[in-house]
Amino acid sequence: MSWILVTPLLVPFATAIAAFLLRHRPAGAWISVAGSAAALAASIVLLTAVLQQGVVAGQMGGWPAPFGITLVADRLSAVMVVITAITGLAVALYATAEVTERMRYLGFHALFQVLLAGVTGAFLTGDIFNLYVWFEVMLISSFGLLILGGRPAQIDGGIKYVTINLISTIFFLSATGLLYGMTGSLNMADLSQLIPRVENQGLITVVAMMFMVAFGIKAAVFPLFFWLPASYHTPAFSVSAVFAGLLTKVGVYALIRVFTLIFDHDTGYTHTVLLWVACLTMVTGVLGAAAQMDFRKILSFHIISQIGYMILGLALLTPLALAGAVFYLVHHIIVKANLFLVAGVAERLTGSTALGRIGGLYTHAPLLALLFLIPAFSLAGFPPLSGFWAKYVLVKASLDIEHWIAAAVALAVGLLTIFSMTKIWGEAFWPPHPDGVEPKLSRLTRAERWRLLTPIAALATMTVIIGLFPQPFITFAEGAAAQLLDKTAYVDAVLGAQE
């Protein structure tokens, strides 16, 4: 069975090599698109297998768990792999129009595919040390992508991004080392069995908090988020989009995985911390966005506030709340990546992302205006778009267990999100351009239009579809939440998968 688990990983690596070899030809960009499409097919095969058989696990190299290298996919992992491939495909197509010849020659597409492989690996691994390795794969390629082009702003943002991520890495590594010292295992399923047998549970909580800091930095939660708005608005728009969609979400995924599977020994303490972190993340993110006057900076701060919602779902730890978190993850990746792609087209047409210096998009590019409104309203939680259901499930989950503060914060932050989105609308789309530029879509060549707008339109369509037919997605998310809360299926699949 293990080839199902390995293909979504091997395809991006193979594509990366091919794209690197073809980096001096335009074909290099199309290899990346084709590879992403193949990865999407492979990930859908994996998702179907998970839906039919439950948790799928495989041991690489033939050593049985917990000694071998475990790859494992439950519903959460599988859906994250699919969504990674979808984002990858959309951005790869967008990048064919955006990435310059020089960036391609410097290996943009190869780095991009390695990034996707790292993200996929992090979702699929069943071993905490391998999770560290996949994080590094992802980090190294993201470092490269972030500073590719070498403008001073990118170097400046890069310094902050690199240093804080190195610190997070060190926290992660030392927590892993200490956990191994206490339990003698690195396999996550095995760890979940061994943790209750450790004598000193207080030490386990200490290690759990180290993991929380490490993943919290990656996920950009309060108060560890400062690197994100310092760097995400500097690179190419394709890079921003894939970072915004996927990278912080790997942190959220790791938090969900670790704090449901391994560290559920003292939820009264750990998940209360998570709850307050979640509320503060939502509020600071949205307030930060309110103070910004740049398209991408506003969107960057909104990533932070949205991360808070997902952490809230994890912190409440009821079946409905976790389902909400899973649903939110899927919805958010699509919407957020899309908004950054729209920002890229807006910048091409108007010449800037500073809101004071642009305008006229509604009059001259109504199609782009529509394609902005769909993800923007979805982000704010307007019915009938995907964001409405995501927020609805989470608010209902907090009301169900009578957690009024969390529900109130979630609703208030939704309102403030509308404020930010209308600010972008009111500055970039509604008024005429201050310099009298007419940002018509016809300023782009036909090929550019097609390559830039197709991914945006496709992602917007997905947002609408999830919004109009939410039931199958919510049912799926509930199934994923049930698998997260009842660990037996996961543990049996990994430890029982011994031949």
Add this chain to the structure above:
Amino acid sequence: METLLSLTIGLLIAAAVYLMLARNVLRFLFGMLLLSNAVNLLIFTAGRLTFGVPSFVPEGAKLPPEDAANALPQALVLTAIVIGFGLFAFALVLVFRAYTSLGTLESAKMRVAEPEEEKA
């Protein structure tokens, strides 16, 4: 032996934190290097220290001897060293680029990506 290593790790981390609190990015990086080495030692120590028994299975036996060295923490440390080295090399080049293109190593003066608001 454990005590000695623990003290060494503590000293290394203290020195690393001191360096990392500096505003100069290069000093920060050297702190980072010390810290990653401290963590490598930490993994090594947390994986139990043993004396003089190699982690081989003797001929005829099915298991290694009771007090044999555990090879796994060493494998982890090896991986971490390799990754840490790569990251450090990248970070050094990045800092060099920052010095040439931003003209400073003071982290407080790196405000290109986030310019300060003009004060009225």
